[in-house]
Amino acid sequence: MLANHAKLMLFFKNAGEVVGRKKLQKMIYILKKCDIPFEEKYEFHFYGPYSEELTLRIEELCNLGFIEEQKESKSNYYQYRYTVTEAGEDFLGHSAVELPSCNEMIEKMKDKSSRFLELVSTMLYFDHLSKKEIEEKVQIVKKSSNYTETDIQAAWQFIKELK
Amino acid sequence: MYKNEQLDEEKVFKDPVHRYIHVKDRVIWDLIGTAEFQRLRRVKQLGTSFLTFHGAEHSRFNHSLGVYEIVRRILFNFEGRKHWNNEERLLCLCAALLHDLGHGPFSHSFEKVFKLDHEAFTRQIVLGDTEVNHVLRRVEEGFPQKVADVINKTYEDKLVVSLISSQIDADRMDYLQRDAYFTGVSYGHFDMERILRVMRPLEDQVVIKQTGMHAVEDYIMSRYQMYWQVYFHPVSRSAEVILSKILHRAKHLYEQGYQFSLKPTHFLSFFSGDVSLEDYLRLDESVVLYYFQMWIDETDEILSDLCVRFMNRKLLKYIEFNPNLQMNEWMELYQLFKKVGIDPDYYLVVDSSSDLPYDFYRPGEEGERLPIYLLMPNQELKELSRQSDIVESISGKKRTDHKLYFPMDFIQALPDDQPEKNKIKTILGLADID
Numbered sequence: 383m384l385a386n387h388a389k390l391m392l393f394f395k396n397a398g399e400v401v402g403r404k405k406l407q408k409m410i411y412i413l414k415k416c417d418i419p420f421e422e423k424y425e426f427h428f429y430g431p432y433s434e435e436l437t438l439r440i441e442e443l444c445n446l447g448f449i450e451e452q453k454e455s456k457s458n459y460y461q462y463r464y465t466v467t468e469a470g471e472d473f474l475g476h477s478a479v480e481l482p483s484c485n486e487m488i489e490k491m492k493d494k495s496s497r498f499l500e501l502v503s504t505m506l507y508f509d510h511l512s513k514k515e516i517e518e519k520v521q522i523v524k525k526s527s528n529y530t531e532t533d534i535q536a537a538w539q540f541i542k543e544l545k
Numbered sequence: 546m547y548k549n550e551q552l553d554e555e556k557v558f559k560d561p562v563h564r565y566i567h568v569k570d571r572v573i574w575d576l577i578g579t580a581e582f583q584r585l586r587r588v589k590q591l592g593t594s595f596l597t598f599h600g601a602e603h604s605r606f607n608h609s610l611g612v613y614e615i616v617r618r619i620l621f622n623f624e625g626r627k628h629w630n631n632e633e634r635l636l637c638l639c640a641a642l643l644h645d646l647g648h649g650p651f652s653h654s655f656e657k658v659f660k661l662d663h664e665a666f667t668r669q670i671v672l673g674d675t676e677v678n679h680v681l682r683r684v685e686e687g688f689p690q691k692v693a694d695v696i697n698k699t700y701e702d703k704l705v706v707s708l709i710s711s712q713i714d715a716d717r718m719d720y721l722q723r724d725a726y727f728t729g730v731s732y733g734h735f736d737m738e739r740i741l742r743v744m745r746p747l748e749d750q751v752v753i754k755q756t757g758m759h760a761v762e763d764y765i766m767s768r769y770q771m772y773w774q775v776y777f778h779p780v781s782r783s784a785e786v787i788l789s790k791i792l793h794r795a796k797h798l799y800e801q802g803y804q805f806s807l808k809p810t811h812f813l814s815f816f817s818g819d820v821s822l823e824d825y826l827r828l829d830e831s832v833v834l835y836y837f838q839m840w841i842d843e844t845d846e847i848l849s850d851l852c853v854r855f856m857n858r859k860l861l862k863y864i865e866f867n868p869n870l871q872m873n874e875w876m877e878l879y880q881l882f883k884k885v886g887i888d889p890d891y892y893l894v895v896d897s898s899s900d901l902p903y904d905f906y907r908p909g910e911e912g913e914r915l916p917i918y919l920l921m922p923n924q925e926l927k928e929l930s931r932q933s934d935i936v937e938s939i940s941g942k943k944r945t946d947h948k949l950y951f952p953m954d955f956i957q958a959l960p961d962d963q964p965e966k967n968k969i970k971t972i973l974g975l976a977d978i979d
Contacts, residue, residue, distance in 0.1 A: 383875060383895045384868055403910040423656075425664065426698045428711075428750075428915040437907065437914075438899040442945040446869045459911035469869055476872050496912065508699075522701045526749065 386421050387443060388479035390436075391470055393420075394449060396481075397488050400464045406440070407432055408499035409491045415506040416544055418484050430504040430524070440464070448473050487544055494540070501529055502537045513538075547571065547683045548635060558610060562723050566614040572684055573613065573638055579676035580826075581646060585609055587829035591724060592651050593784035594775065596858050598728035605645045611719035616641035616708055618741055619715065619751075629746040633705050635684065640695035640709050643677065644716060646670050650830040651788055653902050658792040659815045661825075668693045669822045703749035711751065712906055712917050713740070713764065721767055724775060732770035735763040745920055752918045752926060761917065762935045765906050769939050776903045779948055782896050783860040786950050790891045791837065791851045798845055807839045847891055859954070864973055866895055866949035874972050875949070881965045881972075887955050894950045905944050906936065949973075 393410065400406050411431045414420045422436040443449040448470035452463040466474075491499060504524055508516045517534055550571035558566040568574050576582055585606040594601040616637050623629040647667030649655050656663060670677055671693045681689040694700035698710050708715055718737055725733025743757025753761050775781075795809065799816040809816070811832050814824040840852040854860060868875070875895070882889040908916045908930045917929040930937040951973060959966040970976050 384897070386899075387868075387897070404913045407913065421657075423662075428698075428703065428707075429912050432914055434904040435899055435902075437909075438904070438945065439897075442897055442899050442947070445943055445945045446867070448869065456911070461910060473869065473872065476876065500912070519699070523699050525701070 384477075385479050387439060387448075388474065388477040389420055389481055390439060390443065391448060391466065391474050391477075392479065392481045393484075393488070394464060394466045394470070395474060396485050397492060398465070400492070401461065402496050403437070403440075403462050404429065405491075405496040405499060406464065407436060408496065408503040409488070410436055411503045412491060412499065412506060412544070413484055413487060415503075415509070416484070416487060418482055418487075424507075426507060426523075430500045431507050443470070446473075490540070490544065497527070498533070498537065498540075500524075500527070501533055502540055505534075505537055505541065548685065560607070560611065560614070562611055562719070562726055563614045566610050567617065570635065570638065572635060572680060573642060575680045576639065576642055576677060577610075579680060581670050581675050581677045582606070582609070582643070584826060584829055585645065585648070587831050588648050588650055588652070589830060590720065591728070591775075592653060592781075593788055594724075594728065594778065594781045596784045596860070597778050597780040598730070598775070600727045600729050601724070603723060603727040605648050608719055608723055609642055609645050611723055612644060612709070612715045613638060613642040615715035615718055615737070615741075619708060619744060622741055622744065623746050626746055628704065628748055630702075633702060636688075636691055636695060637705055637708055639681065639688075639692050640705070641715055643667070643671060643692060644696050644709055646677065649825060650828055650833045654785060654789040654792060655815075657900075658789055658796065659820070660818070661815075661820065664697065666822065666825055667696055670826075671696070673822055675822075704746055704751065707750045707915075711915060713751070713753070713761065717768070718764070721764075721771055724771065725767075728775050730771075730774055732774055733767045735767045736760045737764075740764060747920075750915060750918070752920045753929075755919045755921050755927075755932070758919055758929070758933055761919075761929060762933050765929075765936050765939060768906060769942075772903055772905060772944075777898060777901060777946070779863050780860060782901070782948065783863060783950055784855065784858075786861060786894050786896055787851055787855050790894070791840070791848065791855060794845070794848045794851060794891065795840070798848060803845060805840075806843055807836075809836060812836065847888060851891065854952075861892070861894070861950040862953040863896075863948040863950045866947045868895065868947055878951075878969065878972055881969050885959055885963065885965045885969070887952065892952050892955065895947055896950060897947045898945045906930075906940065908940060 410420055410422065411424055422433040422439065424431045424433045444451045447467055450465050450467050454461045454463060504520055505516050508519045511519060520529060551569050552571055552574055556568040556574060560566050586604050588605045589595065590603050590605050590608045591601045620634050620637060624631060647663040647670055649663060652663055655661060671689050672678060678689050681692055691700065695705055695709060698706050700706050710716065721733045739757060739760040743754040744751050745754055795812065796816050811828050814820045837852045837856055840848050841856065843849050878893060879889045882893050908928050918926040919929055919932055921927055930940050956969055
């Protein structure tokens with residue numbers, strides 16, 4: 383029961399705390415591309431790969447009291463902070479669902495900005511293309527983000543380390 | 546030039562939602578006539594909802610024409626406006642018409658069970674050796690790729706993408722009205738003409754003139770009501786649960802080497818996980834329902850029973866379920882079902898709102914997802930929920946639920962002296978039902 387919810391809970395448990403919905407979206411996508419079996423469906427949106435299913439599932443976990451969502455007001459927008467609750471720990475205690483080891487990957491991603499993870503996830507979205515084509519595509523679809531050559535090289539290095 | 550070729554006389558389709566759908570471009574007319582587009586007549590727009598709302602038999606063909614018509618009207622209003630490049634007109638119309646081309650039969654369940662992606666199939670149809678591709682290539686060699694990029698939302702001109710895919714796009718505006726019309730519900734209606742009149746193109750998105758805020762509020766409200774009244778309807782979800790279990794069971798039997806009385810030829814590549822475009826296009830809903838009818842006579846009791854339930858609308862019953870408070874009850878039920886010989890993997894199912902393919906309006910976090918922006922008189926952009934109390938109040942509402950589905954008839958048929966029967970009934974809150 384609720385196997386996909388349980389996988390997300392394991393992610394949160396391993397991560398300890400996740401700050402930002404955008405960051406959360408990109409982290410799960412990157413893990414998925416690294417063969418961690420999350421089943422949320424992603425599509426390409428204005429800001430890169432995005433999963434509506436993930437958004438709703440997180441909302442469910444919050445409504446069930448398994449995850450606590452803290453809303454923090456920033457200058458022009460809100461930012462959200464997620465942690466596992468005691469009820470969430472109980473739920474995991476009853477669940478037989480497991481995730482392949484990905485703690486190291488999660489830790490690496492937590493250290494990165496959401497902007498950087500947006501770049502990495504966008505590059506992974508086009509991983510059926512050649513390296514040169516990916517770089518060209520990123521400049522087309524993320525024109526307004528102004529990623530530099532240095533950003534892109536750092537993202538390649540990061541992808542190499544993850545995989 | 547084929548790209549600009551116009552029909553001698555405009556063709557019109559009578560449409561219950563938009564009254565008329567107008568086609569003057571030769572390319573659009575030719576695309577409508579392709580085998581891949583005509584196939585959409587055999588894929589229902591609302592999947593299993595026809596078992597709840599008997600009128601909901603409309604197809605993705607109707608909807609696709611509707612989306613095309615809305616985009617055509619938007620672009621008529623955009624002509625001559627700053628930021629709008631009319632050279633993109635045909636691309637927008639083609640992408641609007643073809644955006645759902647890759648949807649298969651009962652798309653959502655099929656995608657989940659067989660790990661498919663309808664968008665990948667849309668891409669394959671547009672780019673592969675198909676009638677659609679041949680028409681698009683006559684426009685120009687790179688045109689199919691552009692259409693695929695717009696549908697995939699990776700086209701460089703984000704304004705073009707946002708017409709087909711954003712929080713207030715032609716796709717949603719059509720399906721809300723069309724689904725309301727065919728289900729017969731009184732929700733889902735809003736003043737689309739007004740919204741089209743206040744849409745303004747900006748460099749990379751469509752925004753709404755502030756004076757049109759109330760029309761957009763009405764659209765958001767319709768969206769909210771349609772989700773709860775139609776899309777999240779518990780009876781349609783019950784049918785979806787059964788459908789999904791039929792597919793799981795058939796796949797499982799195939800993997801176990803079960804000998805089907807009728808060889809499931811059209812399903813073989815789905816079972817083995819190697820679906821070619823040709824296989825995909827051959828399997829429409831009429832074919833699926835034919836197999837379900839045939840599988841009623843299979844010797845496997847579970848497959849047969851599930852097919853009877855789906856075909857004859859003997860659906861699973863449900864109760865509200867809170868996984869936080871009722872986890873222990875669920876585990877006990879699981880064991881009790883096993884003991885009485887009802888396979889809980891097929892007949893005890895928790896279904897969550899996130900299992901459904903619909904979304905609410907969310908302003909979200911910066912950079913998470915593009916919200917709806919209002920264009921203020923001073924040319925500033927303001928996110929909708931920051932200006933509208935109605936939208937803000939809906940955005941804050943709880944939008945999730947979970948239901949537990951089970952076969953009431955199986956439970957009632959258990960012998961009265963079987964101790965597990967009363968335990969099951971008590972947990973499910975059926976103790977007073979004979």
